[in-house]
Amino acid sequence: MNILIGTILIWAGAVWALARVNRDHRSELRTIWQISLDTFLFMLPRLLLGMLSAGFLALLLPEDYVQRFLGESSGLTGLLIASLFGALTPGGPFVAFAIGASAIKAGATLGAITAYVTAWCIYSILRIISYELPMLGAAFTRTRLLVSLPVPILLGLLAPVVM
Template sequence: MSKVGLVYLLIISTVYLFLAARDRQKTGQSLRVAGKSLLKLVPLLIAVFGLVGLFQEFLPPELVTEWLGESSGLLGLLIGASAGAVAIGPPLAAYPLAGSLLDAGAWPPAVAAFIVSWISVGIVTLPFEAQTFGSRFALLRNLISFVAAMVGGLLLGMLL
């Protein structure tokens, strides 16, 4: 377990102990809600870590370096942002995949664009967004978010 994870666990455990002393019933209800949430997430977590394993074993690092490495430049940034834009799933899934890409030699700005694009651009969900908010709004929001993901990746590159 990472140090950060251990610190979070200790903080949350301390809060639960404190709140249990104040109201056992609400604390118990809170633990039941947390348990149900965890059970809903388990299949997703297994799938995400399975996908990370597939990436690490079947995606050659040379290919990652060629497509997303520093020498790929703006094309790598575009590929990273595009991959994030078509990906679907909760942001939680993006981080382990991004870590695998970094380990395989991807350029950090391309990985940052991948993460930001995953979170803010929704190519797969675009039809639903357009139906709800209108086509013009949905297309503009996604375009601006895509450009922002690439600019954010470049800014990260300048800061590192």
């Protein structure tokens, strides 16, 4: 049911965006379909492998450990552990989100997963070394990383209050 509502909402957004493009940049519609199709085909095998892995990993993750370190009673320490794991997770979004999905199934709190995902977003090491440092410089990168330091913990603390 949840998925059905999500699907309808997303397609409503997509139709709105396509209608705007159709009005203002009609010639781009073909390009949009082509890029969308390419992206979808790129995703399909990754989504499939990621989802199946997430299902298996959820069975294998030692539930008592996940619950002890990332569960309800883990508190601030749990958020710190989750943030550290997030910062150290290599690879594309499908890897990080698949791990997040299996941790939720194994009993991690949504706060811990928020901290994990946020830290992964901010500190993706490969992206920093291969793109940010060469393109924007050390001063910029250092400043961004420093001011972002409290963000994963902060959001991890706020998330359970709102959810």
